[in-house]
Amino acid sequence: xxxxxxxxxxxxxxxxxxxxxxxxxxxxxxxxxxxxxxxxxxxxxxxxxxxxxxxxxxxxxxxxxxxxxxxxxxxxxxxxxxxxxxxxxxxxxxxxxxxxxxxxxxx
Amino acid sequence: xxxxxxxxxxxxxxxxxxxxxxxxxxxxxxxxxxxxxxxxxxxxxxxxxxxxxxxxxxxxxxxxxxxxxxxxxxxxxxxxxxxxxxxxxxxxxxxxxxxxxxxxxxxxxx
Numbered sequence: 031x032x033x034x035x036x037x038x039x040x041x042x043x044x045x046x047x048x049x050x051x052x053x054x055x056x057x058x059x060x061x062x063x064x065x066x067x068x069x070x071x072x073x074x075x076x077x078x079x080x081x082x083x084x085x086x087x088x089x090x091x092x093x094x095x096x097x098x099x100x101x102x103x104x105x106x107x108x109x110x111x112x113x114x115x116x117x118x119x120x121x122x123x124x125x126x127x128x129x130x131x132x133x134x135x136x137x
Numbered sequence: 138x139x140x141x142x143x144x145x146x147x148x149x150x151x152x153x154x155x156x157x158x159x160x161x162x163x164x165x166x167x168x169x170x171x172x173x174x175x176x177x178x179x180x181x182x183x184x185x186x187x188x189x190x191x192x193x194x195x196x197x198x199x200x201x202x203x204x205x206x207x208x209x210x211x212x213x214x215x216x217x218x219x220x221x222x223x224x225x226x227x228x229x230x231x232x233x234x235x236x237x238x239x240x241x242x243x244x245x246x247x
Contacts, residue, residue: 064234066180073230073237074180085235117180121234124194126170126182 032056032120036129042137043108051103051132053118058098062122065094065103068131069114078103080121105134139214139231144241151221151245157214157231157238165189165209167234171216173227174240181227184216199225221245 033056043049053063064079076085078094081101091106105112113136118129143155155171171184184205185194193205204217214231221243228240 066237073239074232075237076235079234119180119182124185125196126185128180128182131179 031125032059032123032127034118034120034127034129036118036132038132039130040133040135042135044137045108045110047108047137049105049108049134051116051118053096053101053103053129055099055101055120059120059122061097062120063094063096063101064119064121066117066119067114068117074117077116108134139233139236139238141229141231141238141241144229144243146244146246147221148247149221149223149245152217152219153221153243155216155218155229155241155243159212159214162236164212169207169214170232171205171214172230172232174230175227186214218243
């Protein structure tokens with residue numbers, strides 16, 4: 031199985047900050063990588079898929095990059111509504127696997 | 138949107154069928170998945186179907202117990218669950234590459 035490793039597991043940031051989350055795959059997954067945002071008590075919401083394609087309606091302060099085994103999600107000018115847990119996931123092979131999540135909370 | 142239903146409290150060894158109704162997009166164009174999340178835990182993919190339903194994939198944790206199926210004429214995705222275990226307790230989501238449902242809670246307890 032492909033292991034997806036996210037770092038950091040949590041980050042404290044202030045409104046207006048830039049936050050970068052890294053996701054590493056244990057083997058080459060091309061650009062078959064997605065990012066999800068989950069707020070407490072809510073379902074995950076797709077942000078980016080594949081790798082660098084922003085989903086419709088997602089603010090442009092979010093961006094995804096990378097290919098192969100290393101990927102990043104960057105949030106510039108952090109807003110209050112961005113405080114959430116972010117997950118990466120791969121769709122290159124079965125079983126599909128997810129990263130452990132990165133919690134972004136208020137500093 | 139995607140709307141799941143069918144979650145319930147069930148005893149170990151029991152069965153349950155989850156439904157996911159799609160609307161607002163061409164359901165038959167999309168591969169679909171079931172993904173679950175135990176309370177307070179991370180995400181676990183459990184089942185996949187191609188857009189036509191002719192190729193199915195399962196996680197080891199549910200293979201042989203769960204069955205995914207779809208009816209494109211009714212915009213419907215199903216998950217038949219048998220031999221339920223306490224560790225199957227989770228929110229169950231249907232999802233494709235661009236959309237997730239709100240989830241339905243399955244609790245397995247005696």
